[in-house]
Amino acid sequence: MDRISEATRGVFIISPTPFLDTGELDLDGTDALVEFFLDKGVDGITILGVLGEAAKLTPDEAHAFMLKVLRRVDGRRPVVVGASNPGTDNLVRFARTAMDVGAAGLMIAPIPGLKHDEQIYGYWAEILARLGPEIPVCYQDYPQTTGVFTSTAVLNRLIDAFPNFVMLKHEESPGLPKITALRAASADGKRRRVSILVGNGGLHLPQELRRGADGAMTGFAYPEMLVEVYDRFHAGDAEGAEDVFDIYLPILRHEQQTGFGLAIRKEVLHRRGALRSAAMRHPGPKLGKTDHLELDGLMARLERRLAEFRSAG
DSSP states (O other): OOOOOTTOOEEEEEOOOOBOTTSOBOSTTHHHHHHHHHHTTOSEEEESSGGGTGGGSOHHHHHHHHHHHHHHHTTSSOEEEEOOOSSHHHHHHHHHHHHHTTOSEEEEOOOTTOOSHHHHHHHHHHHHHHHOTTSOEEEEEOHHHHOOOOOHHHHHHHHHHOTTEEEEEEOOSSOHHHHHHHHHHTTTSSSOOOEEEEOGGGTTHHHHHHHTOOEEEEOOSOHHHHHHHHHHHHTTOHHHHHHHHHHHHHHHHHHTOTTTHHHHHHHHHHHTTSOSOOOOOSSOOOOOHHHHHHHHHHHHHHHHHHHHHHHHO
16 A cells, blocks of 8 residues: 555545443444445545544554554555654654554654744654654644644744655644645745645635645544545535535534534444444543434434435536
8 A cells, every 4th residue: 555645635534443332442343434434435544543532542452453444444545543652762663563564654743842943843853753764754733732833934844854744634723824835835846745634624624625735634424525525626616515515514513512522423423333332432521412412403404405405416
């Protein structure tokens, strides 16, 4: 399977980690989850991210889940593996293992506590140098979670210095001007143009595509929406892409509730047959009766609007 590169495009779905109602890792249910995503047309899968509850897994569990996903995918799509870790030695060790067993690249976020440009650059210079030029890296720029705000200047320095920095997972919000600035920095061909895949559930996907993003690396319980919006946009139908996006927007917005959205996403995936259980590993929120009723209405509304849109088209 090809590794991620500056030319990577499309939709890489961020996969949740499946658990049983007891909180145990559901390795047996992983096959159905993988097939669900592949059936929806995604271009790749990313595992062990923030919304994969990676921090709640033991090292053995993370390794077992990674192997299970890679074996089920079996080269049909690239799999990016989250390797973020507060300890650099642990990060590098796990990263090399992931690449050895078939990962297409690594997604890494900066450690919390980095406050200024030189600290951020110094941290990443060490990580990228230790991984080496043969291991492609996706920089997860998610300051809402890490508290680390990475300037365009730092990103450009890293792009210039390290060829293994091939992708930015852009999740800063508000962050549309950052996409524009990064694209302007490489417009004359003197600086590498890296792949930019966006996060935040795809909440701003149509505008991000217009700004020069190459697709999405995010989670949404309806990955087929992300795929259709991307496909329509790149087929020259930007307005049609917006129309499809609009239909899903109420449930997408509902899923983006801070601290609660993953519980909603896992419940929708459970209802759609992708997960055997909607359980999050403790500590994590659970949906109450009213939450379930709200979700009933949003899902039913989505189905009605989709049927109307398809029949009108």
